[in-house]
Amino acid sequence: MQKGKVTAYAVGHAVLSAVLGGKTAKITVDVDQASTLTVSRQQADLKDGEQINLQPGVYEQLKLTSTFADGTKVDVTDKAVWTSKLATVADVSKGNVHTIDKGETTITASFGDRSVTVKVTVGVVSSLTLSDSKVLFSEEGETKQVKVESSFKDGTRKDVSSEAEWSTSSDKIAKVNEGLIKATGSGKAVITVKYGGQTETINVEVQQASRLAMSQKQLIMASGTDAQLQLTATDSERGVDDVTLKAEWSTSSDKVADVVDGLVTAYGSGKATITAKYGGKTVTVPVEVDVAKKLVVNKKSLSLKSGGTDTLVLTAVFSDNSEQDVTASADWSTANYNIVDVDAGNITAVGSGKSKLTAKFGGKSISVPVTVDELKYFKLNERNVALSVGETKQVQAIATYKDGTDGDVTVSGVWKSSNTKVADVKDGIITTYGKGKATISVKFAGKTTSLQLTVK
Structure with missing residues (x-):
């Protein structure tokens, strides 16, 4: 100030004094002193401290406007002092922000004794x-x-x-x-x-599943046979898928049944469990090989004649109520081979008497009583015979069976003389040796009959 004339040199605030006659007068002078500063972006004003978001490697021009006390507004972008708190994220020159790397920084614009800030996020x-x-x-x-x-x-x-x-x-x-x-x-x-x-x-x-399902809930098999199981997996997005060849299969007993890719092969009588694993799930199927719930034979008892034959048919009923003829595969036995024999259900009467036939299959057994030469009557064709010494005579033993039929069992019977000095007998032929009396008897199928012999 010179002789009352004030000259502005720079932005700022100053107090001017004038002294006259021991008195002092002061005046406050503001040079380009803003009452407010406003930062704008793309013609939109930003609040002090407001955040803008940018991508790395871009330029964004900010504008700084000063509003003075008299209400006038001036663009002071090029006059202001611009700084960045973290220049490695973004730097600034004359309001032109250049983003460099991801992160956050604060841009400050100062003009006069005022300042305003803008937060900048880069690639956030x-x-x-x-x-x-x-x-x-x-x-x-x-x-x-x-x-x-x-x-x-x-x-x-x-x-x-x-x-x-x-x-x-x-x-x-x-x-x-x-x-x-x-x-x-x-x-x-x-x-x-x-x-x-x-x-x-x-x-x-x-290879995960929400549910596994097997094509069969149970397998009833015979030794030497195969059965194919199918495994399906279900999930909420893919639906149902055949995973038979993808699953892990195992058996609890490979002596009973084995499994490869769902194909089950029965080897021996017994029970086993087939297990399939897939997608964190497990499903099992019980397997029964030659395991019967019960056995049924076509005849409850047999009555045969010596040398006669017959056939028994054995049926196995399994746990699923299915039936199978197992006559040939069952284990047959007889209580007395001298009376009756059996081979795969084929019966042969050997000799007189009673016996029992037993069939075993699938852990079960069943027996059939057998009577060979079961008689109703037994007699000789002669009751009394008179012969001379040295003479012979043929007599017949006649068996009447339970079924009402007659049979000549002369040769089959067991003959006996009560006095061999008088007479002897073989196959019904009486031969006399001396005078006297004797009883000629024959035994067959547990019965005995006789005649009286007189030799003169």
Whole structure:
């Protein structure tokens, strides 16, 4: 100030004094002194401390407007002092913000003794969006490309699949590279993707099922036969899938039945359990090989004549109420081979008497009583015989069986003389040796009959 004339040199605030006659007068002078500062972006005013979101590598021009006490507004963008709190994230020159790297910083614009700030975020992610949140594989080696999209705070969206950090909870089940997931083994795994401080996960299931179903609930088999089981897996997304050849099969007893890819082969009598495992689930099927609930024979008893034959038919009733002729495969036995013999249900009467035939199959047994030469009557064709010494005579033994038929059993019977000095007998032929009396008897099928002999 010179002789009362004030000249402004720079922005600021000053107090001018004038002294005259021992008196002093003061005046306050503001040079370009703003009452308020306003930062605007793309013609929109920002509040002090407001945040703007930008992507790395862009330029964004900010404008600074000063409003003076008299209400006038002036663009002071080029006159202000601009600074960045973290220049590695974004720097600024004359209001032109240049973003460099991801992060956050504060831009400050100063003019006069006033200042205003703008928060700047660079490449800050607000959320991640996955193309798939769950991936199911039915086979090892299958692949699936999952994409991840980043939503930034500036409103932009970008596919960041190749930039994100991917990881797996188990590379034995699933591996991942830039979102390409590959199934490596049966089980469950979690794929994690990270980008911009945000994290999302993908559930991966390889050969997993919500339910397993077997084509048959029970197998009733005969030794040497095969039966094919079919295994289906159900999940909520893929539906029903035939996994017979993919499952792990096992048997509780390979002596009874074995299994390969669902094909069950019966080897020996007994019970076993076939187990199929797939997708973390297990299902079992009971198997019975030559196991009978009961046995039924076509005849409750047999009455035969010596040398006669007959046939028994053995039927096995299984637990599912199915029936099978097991005559040839059963184990047959007789209580007395001298009376009756049996081979695969074929009966042969050997000699007079009673016996029992037994058939065994599938853990069960059944018996049939057998009577050979069961007689109703037994007699000789002669009651009294008179002969001279040295004479012979043929007599017959006649058996009347229970069925009413008659048979000549002269040769089959066992003959006896009460006095061999008088006479002897063989096959019904009486031969006399001396005078006297004798009783000639014959025994057959437990019965005995006789005649009186007189030799003169």
